[in-house]
Amino acid sequence: MLGHEEAQEQALRATEGLFYARGIQAVGMDAVRTASGLPFKRLYQLFPSKEALVLEFLHRRDAQWRQALADYVGGHTTPDERVIAVFDWLHQWFSEPDYRGCAFINSFGEMGGISAEVAEQARHHKEAFHGYLTALVTASGRPAELADQLALLAEGAIVTAAISGAPEPAWQARSAARLLMGALDRNGPKGLDRTRASN
Amino acid sequence: MLGHEEAQEQALRATEGLFYARGIQAVGMDAVRTASGLPFKRLYQLFPSKEALVLEFLHRRDAQWRQALADYVGGHTTPDERVIAVFDWLHQWFSEPDYRGCAFINSFGEMGGISAEVAEQARHHKEAFHGYLTALVTASGRPAELADQLALLAEGAIVTAAISGAPEPAWQARSAARLLMGALDRNGPKGLDRTRASN
DNA sequence: TAGACTAGAGAACGACCGTTCTCAATGCAA
DNA sequence: TTGCATTGAGAACGGTCGTTCTCTAGTCTA
Incomplete structure (x- = not known):
């Protein structure tokens, strides 16, 4: 498993392109999960909410x-x-x-x-x-x-x-x-x- | 009942402030209905979809x-x-x-x-x-x-x-x-x- | 090997979205 | 008055959202 920091990096790097290209509200957490490859559970451990992300x-x-x-x-x-x-x-x-x-x-x-x-x-x-x-x-x-x-x-x-x-x-x-x-x-x-x- | 034009005016005037203040995706059609005072049925007669509005x-x-x-x-x-x-x-x-x-x-x-x-x-x-x-x-x-x-x-x-x-x-x-x-x-x-x- | 813990995949949940449907109330023609 | 079309108010519908839960499959410790 990835460490806390690396996983956070990975989530943010994947998220970046999505939010920038489509806007924030148009990107669902499901798309973030798919793009980052991190399961929901992990995602919500790293960021307590979409707003935090x-x-x-x-x-x-x-x-x-x-x-x-x-x-x-x-x-x-x-x-x-x-x-x-x-x-x-x-x-x-x-x-x-x-x-x-x-x-x-x-x-x-x-x-x-x-x-x-x-x-x-x-x-x-x-x-x-x-x-x-x-x-x-x-x-x-x-x-x-x-x-x-x-x-x-x-x-x-x-x-x-x-x-x-x-x-x-x-x-x-x-x-x-x-x-x-x-x-x-x-x-x-x-x-x-x-x-x-x-x- | 209002004519087609007046109702459209009314809907758009009410919508204007909402979209400008809160953004488009954050404004639901329910808010448009409330602000305009027009029932859904009428609203969708005037504009076939939210996108058209x-x-x-x-x-x-x-x-x-x-x-x-x-x-x-x-x-x-x-x-x-x-x-x-x-x-x-x-x-x-x-x-x-x-x-x-x-x-x-x-x-x-x-x-x-x-x-x-x-x-x-x-x-x-x-x-x-x-x-x-x-x-x-x-x-x-x-x-x-x-x-x-x-x-x-x-x-x-x-x-x-x-x-x-x-x-x-x-x-x-x-x-x-x-x-x-x-x-x-x-x-x-x-x-x-x-x-x-x-x- | 047994058992306690944890990770992963995704189903499930409640809320809300845009849109449509129901249905009682109304206006009007005859 | 009767019948009919149209209205308005809001319930209902299917879908999607953010978030949580379940349950299987490991993995480490003793």
Whole structure:
């Protein structure tokens, strides 16, 4: 028999693809059992309920996604390159054959209104991404407000690539990001509209 | 008894709030019956299945959403103001107390992987929005590529406002939009990165 | 070898889903 | 008034869901 950890790994790895491809509510525990090869009894020993499995899936996905992004960005040296690398990585992600958007945006859309925990996980994931982007932007000597805008471009590209089924939004976002960085370099931080934006 | 049209109106109006707030799969036909006040028999005369009701809901929402946006934008005169007005309208939308993101992004996340029709409706809605934005942008004498970027900002703001629960992303997007418009005015269309972006 | 424990496969359970059916109440034509 | 079609309210149906239970088949200990 597999140990607790390995079995949990196996269940989560099998679950991942199912939840991402079909959504959460459309995947029954029976499909999880079949995909993981673990009997119900074991499954419910590892995760006391489907909700617990879902939350673990999201937790794990958050960690893996941000790690993959950081790994890719880490392969670039200058601060400017590192900011732009985010969008190159997005294009790579969008080009995966079974890309279907951001798991957190999707689960928020599906369950954000009925599960406070799922909504909280989405919020946490997006805040972490935003924080990472802010670090990259400030490391390039630019104001944090730029990170807000780049985050919007990234989120927009994620959604648009998913719905349209094409990876091009990554390039459009990258192009806009370059323009925004250039605009700041020319005008200084006052180039941003600070009359209403609070951060 | 109500006529066919009025009953359909009533059913859809009642359904709207339910689907938008809780998602589609989490709303049972029993909840639709209760909210609409229509008995099952009548409901299934008006819509042969839940799926038909869902698709009608999306169709209707698309029309109303785009009309509301066009109405707001139409209240502004100069082409530049009209482009910026889109983001003002977004802020207004985000500030509604029960705002929970874009119904199409949400349904795509929930059902895009299991219902081709829902995915198609989302694609159609986003294409229509993109087309509208392109018309506003080209009317302002700027290249259509800018519309791609503004669309990403808008989509990103829609998602971020939903998940964070705050309307500020509208201002951040507006600020970025102004910068992008300004950058184009300074550099001409060549300011855009056309080496990889195809449109 | 005997016996206590455990794992695995899947049946079973209660709840709920979308959908259909029943049937008493109603409106209306003659 | 009688007969007939249509309505509304909700029970019923088959199916599926998340979860638990049963029962067989091992496996380890003494």
